[in-house]
Amino acid sequence: MLKRFSSLLSKLILVALIPSAVMAQGKSDFSKPMEVESSKEELDIKNNRLVLTDNVIIRQGTLLIRADRLEASASESAEQADIFIAEGTPATYSQTLDDGNEINAEAKKITYFQSEQRLELSGDARISQGSSSSSGSLITYDLNKQTVTASSSGEEDSRVITIFTPKPKTDTDEKNNENP
Template sequence: MLRPYLSLVSGLVVLFSSAVFAQGEADFSKAIELTAGHEELDIKNNKLLLTDNVTVTQGSLVIKADRLEALRNNEQQADTFIAEGNPATYTQQLEDGSTISAQAQRITYYQAREVLELVGDAQVSQGASRSSAQIITYDLAKQTLSASGEGSENNRVTTIFTPTKKDDNDDQNGGNR
């Protein structure tokens, strides 16, 4: 009876240890910890549901949500992960020491396709730049992002690039380099 559950948990390990997240590669040799106030396993429907302050941690990778649903495909491993919250969040420290973060009402990770889909007040931030839209699709393997304002009040996408601060030496030298 526990075998399907173990397969589902193994799928969670595959979720975070895949080369998909190469930007935080060191994290994937570390143990995965799932915590929540409540957990339900639906063996018949191949579904694991975590609710009440859900946190998934592996090294610097952290996903927080009010609710996380893991669905198994026909190959007996978790393939689709749906995190919901107000908002659900994802953060990870990159190899260069910077942090990438994302948030949305719903974050869906499609493991086989290596894609994060953020829906509802979606935002992705890295360094001084931030993209926000109703829907953001982030291809983890290719490191590409696609954003759509469809369904939002003004059907627009916003990207903000914040300039870096000037060095005090630049001010003293009249901005010349």
């Protein structure tokens, strides 16, 4: 009886821990330093603004953003930049989550709000994970909550498009279908 109870208790604890493990995906990146590099850099100390151009790369753990131009700015009270606006044809984003899955995104403009752990993709925005993808005029990705919101430009022919690609069938799947 005690053995059965401890087995049940351990299963309940495991189930209780699963949601927190899912919520933790990608969070380890945000405790790592951010490295920004480019071919050219202009710093406006008075206005707390940094502009980088030509082959801009931002790395923070597995998070990677590539762009043609990046503007980093901070409020007067902030000690370092907190808002990063990457522009490109397109600018790209990728990150490997803690479970090994990778998220990829691209847009003409990617705004990264570092303290909020939020990305805003605008202008021909697309985000994908695995074989599924979404596209629209504006996509907001909350890195902390792991939620994506997409919207169209509001024009009549503008729509949000989501594509779910089915998993390819394997030989085992086809044998199972033959023998119901």
